[in-house]
Amino acid sequence: MQAKKTKVDLTDNQLLRYNRQIVLPEIDINGQNLLSDSKVVIIGLGGLGCPAATYLASSGIGKMMLLDNDVVSLSNLNRQTLFSESDISKRKVDAAKEKLLEFNSEISINTKYIKVDEAFNDEIIRTYDIIIDCTDNFETRTIINSISLSNKIPLITGAALKFEGQVAVFRNDLDDTPCYRCLYPELPKSSGSCVDTGIIGSVTGFVGTLLANECIKLICNFGNILDSKLFLIDLKNNDFKTIKINKDKKCEYCE
Ligand SMILES: [Zn+2]
Numbered sequence: 001m002q003a004k005k006t007k008v009d010l011t012d013n014q015l016l017r018y019n020r021q022i023v024l025p026e027i028d029i030n031g032q033n034l035l036s037d038s039k040v041v042i043i044g045l046g047g048l049g050c051p052a053a054t055y056l057a058s059s060g061i062g063k064m065m066l067l068d069n070d071v072v073s074l075s076n077l078n079r080q081t082l083f084s085e086s087d088i089s090k091r092k093v094d095a096a097k098e099k100l101l102e103f104n105s106e107i108s109i110n111t112k113y114i115k116v117d118e119a120f121n122d123e124i125i126r127t128y129d130i131i132i133d134c135t136d137n138f139e140t141r142t143i144i145n146s147i148s149l150s151n152k153i154p155l156i157t158g159a160a161l162k163f164e165g166q167v168a169v170f171r172n173d174l175d176d177t178p179c180y181r182c183l184y185p186e187l188p189k190s191s192g193s194c195v196d197t198g199i200i201g202s203v204t205g206f207v208g209t210l211l212a213n214e215c216i217k218l219i220c221n222f223g224n225i226l227d228s229k230l231f232l233i234d235l236k237n238n239d240f241k242t243i244k245i246n247k248d249k250k251c252e253y254c255e
Pocket residue numbers: 178179180181182183248251252253254255
């Protein structure tokens with residue numbers, strides 16, 4: 001996706017609400033219009049999806065689609081910052097939508113209580129501009145990669161475990177760029193999950209916030225985007241690395 005001029009006219013209220021980001025030359029009025037005109041899908045409303053959705057909603061993304069098939073439980077509350085004790089047993093998509101609209105009632109939020117698996121009908125996300133993968137397992141991430149490729153929608157993906165995280169942007173809307181399967185051609189039989197390995201909320205908060213930040217940069221077309229790069233985050237040792245992801249010419253997913 002390329003930054004473009006939009007026809008959205010910001011209201012006085014919006015100019016005031018988004019003033020602190022509009023004064024950034026990288027965003028400006030045109031960038032704010034682009035954000036207001038953007039449609040973003042967030043898949044997974046766990047530790048990564050909550051901060052990503054929060055910052056995108058508050059930045060004024062025009063339309064969001066939230067996909068998740070889980071309900072809020074007590075053990076989510078150490079990191080899933082959209083949810084409160086009173087949300088326990090509610091569907092995450094419903095509780096998240098309610099909270100996000102409290103933050104910003106000017107945006108449009110669609111939700112679907114659904115598992116993204118092989119049977120997922122991607123028709124509901126075809127018109128969206130960016131997919132953010134906030135899910136927690138390799139299998140779902142590969143399905144989302146395929147959905148992103150077949151619909152030519154850029155994919156921003158993140159993962160977090162223990163004190164570590166990863167973020168990458170895959171321009172699956174373009175030719176000759178690597179996809180998620182170029183990075184992980186062989187999937188591990190089982191990846192650790194936070195259920196048995198553990199996770200701290202500040203780590204998911206950091207990684208989820210980065211996902212929102214890359215999304216805003218991609219929409220407004222500025223800065224050094226983690227496009228075809230893997231950003232490796234170790235928050236125990238404060239060690240950060242960026243490695244280039246090469247296109248695998250033999251990748252059967254992105255050809
Ligand atoms: Zn590939």
